[in-house]
Amino acid sequence: MKKINKILSNKSKITMDNYMDIVLYDKKFGYYQKKNPFGIKGDFVTAPNISNLFCEMIAIWLVSFWENLKKPNNFYFVELGPGNGDFCLVLLKSLKNFPEAFKAINIMLYEKSNRLKKIQKKRIVSKKVSWIKNFKDIKKGPVIFFGNEFLDALPIKQFKIINSNIFERYASLKKNKVNFFYEKAQKKHVNKLKNYKLLKNNGVIEYPEHGFRELEGVCKKIEKLNGGALFIDYGYVIQKNQDTLQSIMNHKFNNLGDNIGKADITSLINFSLYKRYFNYKNLYVENILTQSEFLQKMGIVERFKIVSKKMNISDKSNLYSRLKRLIDPNMMGENFKVIFAKNKKCNFSLAFK
Numbered sequence: 001m002k003k004i005n006k007i008l009s010n011k012s013k014i015t016m017d018n019y020m021d022i023v024l025y026d027k028k029f030g031y032y033q034k035k036n037p038f039g040i041k042g043d044f045v046t047a048p049n050i051s052n053l054f055c056e057m058i059a060i061w062l063v064s065f066w067e068n069l070k071k072p073n074n075f076y077f078v079e080l081g082p083g084n085g086d087f088c089l090v091l092l093k094s095l096k097n098f099p100e101a102f103k104a105i106n107i108m109l110y111e112k113s114n115r116l117k118k119i120q121k122k123r124i125v126s127k128k129v130s131w132i133k134n135f136k137d138i139k140k141g142p143v144i145f146f147g148n149e150f151l152d153a154l155p156i157k158q159f160k161i162i163n164s165n166i167f168e169r170y171a172s173l174k175k176n177k178v179n180f181f182y183e184k185a186q187k188k189h190v191n192k193l194k195n196y197k198l199l200k201n202n203g204v205i206e207y208p209e210h211g212f213r214e215l216e217g218v219c220k221k222i223e224k225l226n227g228g229a230l231f232i233d234y235g236y237v238i239q240k241n242q243d244t245l246q247s248i249m250n251h252k253f254n255n256l257g258d259n260i261g262k263a264d265i266t267s268l269i270n271f272s273l274y275k276r277y278f279n280y281k282n283l284y285v286e287n288i289l290t291q292s293e294f295l296q297k298m299g300i301v302e303r304f305k306i307v308s309k310k311m312n313i314s315d316k317s318n319l320y321s322r323l324k325r326l327i328d329p330n331m332m333g334e335n336f337k338v339i340f341a342k343n344k345k346c347n348f349s350l351a352f353k
Helices: 002-010 016-025 052-068 086-095 099-104 114-123 187-195 209-225 271-280 291-297 300-308 313-327
Strands: 075-080 105-110 129-132 143-148 157-162 165-174 177-184 203-207 227-236 246-249 252-254 264-266 336-342
Touching: 016 157, 016 165, 016 209, 016 264, 052 086, 052 099, 052 143, 052 227, 052 291, 052 300, 052 313, 075 086, 086 105, 099 105, 114 129, 143 209, 157 187, 165 187, 187 203, 209 227, 209 271, 209 336, 227 271, 271 336, 291 300, 291 313, 291 336, 300 313
Parallel strands: 075 105, 075 143, 105 129, 143 227
Antiparallel strands: 157 165, 157 203, 165 177, 227 336, 246 252, 246 264
């Protein structure tokens, strides 16, 4: 709290995305630098923590992509925000069932948190895996990017339309507490919102300027080296125009201004907006699917039947409950969406047709 106090004392106000960037990613103070948030002992769980079946479906999709690229001797897979390394570990294990693909793949992990990077390096011991600091480190292709719950953790700006006027949300310090408020937005930001057709209806508009800057390097590499990017996250397709920011601590909701540096802050993803962004960056975007549609098209139910055959009743029941959590419409199945952006020359569309 001392750090945020100092920052807000020196600056009368900061935008919401800058506030999020500080509380989540500051090298000394940020949430992701201070703890391992994943799992039962952390603050939340993600799909790779829930079941290996999820990771296996991505592995199969990846191998199919490689085959579609005519089995290049070298291809590059970049995981964005690898978390505690669960996904990468299962991916390595799964790819060993496809010796040709395993030999060809080069896995790169892109991680901002030094703490999480240490955890990953301790758990993942493979000559196939390396860590990159920025996308300039990717020299060759084709390259396939993957991010599970990566986009939702990127800082966002928030705007509000009131009587045709546009206001931006800020944070400031008031009586030793963080105060959030709106002030008239700068013209340059209003123009960006117009460009993305976000000003049609009243309400709160969320704009991932940090995220777009982050993904610019991804788009350039895909266009130059061939390949694509697969993102899975919770969000919506029809624009909501409402405040979706939420803070989580110990698997419970937390107020945005409380437990700073100790609680996560995320937002729902506007997938239609990201589709427009990728199109503007000269990439082609396939149909946006629900997580349930994607995983079932990839054969997760069939895989469950095969794996569970040799299990006892208790283990089978446990695996089924995990599968249900991933694909049930009332759980993660409908709330999570899948978007796939690719080089326009690429004709791979497994699960998206």
